[in-house]
Amino acid sequence: AEEVGGGDKEVVKEYFNNDGFQRWRRIYGETDNVNKVQLDIRIGHSKTVENVMKMLRDEGSLKxxxxxxxxxxxxxxxxxxxxxxxxxxxxxxxxxxxxxxxxKAREELLEGKDELSQGFVLPKFEVNDLESLSGKYDTVVCLDVLIHYPQSKADAMIAHLASLAENRLILSFAPKTFYYSLLKRIGELFPGPSKATRAYLHAEADVERALQKVGWRIRERGLITTQFYFANLVEAVRA
Ligand code: SAM
Known part of the structure; x- marks a missing residue:
């Protein structure tokens, strides 16, 4: 039984506002107050970010x-x-x-200078459930979020993100093939009373099918792994 009912999203939100926030802020940060597993995940995740930046730059300037x-x-x-x-x-x-x-954006991008003189625009930040997002964007990216979605809900989530994208949709998710290795990190890093039921892995074929259903195809794919971090990265475009 993958489906856990409507409470899942509330559990995820509560987790990422409290314990999960503290934990993941450290993992995604630069300070050395992380354990070996967390450090390994930090390195894996930063590779994912680098790969996405490469995929995006391939099309030319991001300006x-x-x-x-x-x-x-x-x-x-x-x-x-x-x-x-x-x-x-x-x-x-x-x-x-x-x-x-x-x-972080203000600290890292502005460093005491004003926005205009830097030649870029600060990101527009918003508290929002991704199902409630609207608008049109050249590119939609959603990294390491699918782990909180059972496959039954992932299809609708992917369809919604695709509907917001004019050209590209980039997704990363924990691949099902690494199930046993991933179990090692679940206990510590995922929300919910029964933690093992709260991390969802996805088969690349299932993600691909969800994209095809709404008229998209995978143009590029990659796999990022360290000892404790596993991510499939896909770049999709309209078929
Ligand atoms: N994408 C970021 C990255 O790669 O650095 C963060 C990844 S983190 C593992 C997962 C994030 O997804 C958390 O910040 C969590 O709050 C957010 N999240 C989970 N479910 C969400 C939802 N339904 N809508 C929007 N954000 C969600």
Whole structure:
């Protein structure tokens, strides 16, 4: 039974506003108060961010390109995107995450200078569940969020994100093939009373099918792994 009913999203939100916020802020940060597993995940995740930046740059300059970063966390992707001139709309279901992302963006991008003189626009931050996002963006990115969605809900989530994208949709998710390795990190890092039921892995074929259903195809795919971090990265375009 993958389906846990309507309470899942509330549990995720509560987690990322409290314990999960503290934990993931450290993992996604730079300070050395992380354990070995967390450090490994930090390294894996930063590789994902680097790979996404590469995928995005392949199409040319990011200047003026509109990007929606759905489930932005502490801004790991939004900040480098803005630095390269992208017009970023960053949102997350967790108000704590959004506040942290905004603070980091100001610190890292402005460094005491004003916005205009820097030649970029600060990301626009918003507390929002990704299902409630609207608008049109050249590119929609959603990194490491699908782990909170059972496959039954992932299809609708992917369809909604695709509907917001004019050109590209980039997703990363924990692949089902690494189930046993991933179990190691679940106990500590995922929300919910029964933690093992709260992290959802996805088969690449299932994600691909969800994209095909709404008229999209995968153009590029990648796999990022360290000892404790596993992510499939897909870039989809209209078929
Ligand atoms: N995308 C960021 C990154 O890669 O640095 C953060 C990844 S973090 C593992 C997952 C994030 O997804 C959390 O910040 C969480 O609050 C957010 N999230 C989970 N479910 C969400 C939803 N339904 N809508 C928006 N954000 C969500």
């Amino acid at each position: 003026g390109v509109t990007v929606c970063d759905a489930g932005c966390g502490t801004g790991s992707l939004s900040i480098p995107l803005a630095r390269e001139g992208a017009l970023v709309s960053a949102s997350d279901i967790s108000a704590a995450m959004v506040a942290e992302a905004e603070k």
